[in-house]
Amino acid sequence: MSTTSRPERPTALITGASQGIGAAVARLLAPRYDLLLGGRDTGRLTALIDELTAAGPVRAQPLPVELTDDAALAEALSGIDRLDALVHSAGIGELGTVAETPAATWRQQFDVNVVAVAETTRLLLPALRAAGAGAGADVVLVNSGSGITAKAGWASYAASKFALRAFGDALRAEESGNGIRVTSVHPGRVDTAMQQRVVRHEGGEYDGSLFLRPESVAAAVLAALTASRDAQITELVVRHQG
């Protein structure tokens, strides 16, 4: 029998937890994991932690950091020496045709959606490997349908999500021997603030009922995290039913 079983309360770090899909993941994981909740809006992070602790005996800490600030990120993540799950939900969605998208938008989108994910993961790899050598560790990348298919008007966002998919595949190949599983979750449109901005850009009327609920994407993240350890769910595509 293994002497390196999972600690009674494993720890999960969720980026982008201050709203949207990341906040829904935090709500779903709270009964099972101690949480480190990333975001920039400290007010929203504090409100979420108040909500979680009011609902039950939960241990959750805010991790407010601008993910594209390398020094601030390294400072925020220092001292984490064991991490059982890392869920990357932070991301931005800037739309526009190739003709109307300047270099600054491409850089910003890649900086948040790809480089910050890679740097956060790199800094946390020793902590993930420490958990991986025991009961195993997980990295979940909240990707997008745009990480599989690139539509007109979505080039820089889709390219960043294709790159994120490549990052996940390479990370899996490199780290599976260290007990780290990597899952890319590809949701369709989700009823969040990001989607409201997308619909505004498209000039449409917003109707959240037409989109996936953030909780449904969180359920896919939980499915990846709770898969039996002999298995790894490498990708999950989640579409709206209807």
Ligand SMILES: NC(=O)c1ccc[n+]([C@@H]2O[C@H](COP(=O)([O-])OP(=O)(O)OC[C@H]3O[C@@H](n4cnc5c(N)ncnc54)[C@H](OP(=O)(O)O)[C@@H]3O)[C@@H](O)[C@H]2O)c1
């Ligand atoms: N909504 C959709 O339809 C949809 C569909 C498919 C995939 N996705 C993907 O799902 C993920 C979450 O999207 P969402 O809809 O939940 O978006 P959202 O509601 O806009 O939330 C985005 C989150 O990312 C954080 N964030 C953004 N830029 C950051 C930065 N530079 N540094 C630190 N944190 C940053 C935000 O923090 P603050 O608010 O605190 O600044 C917020 O917590 C994204 O990766 C997105 O691409 C979304």
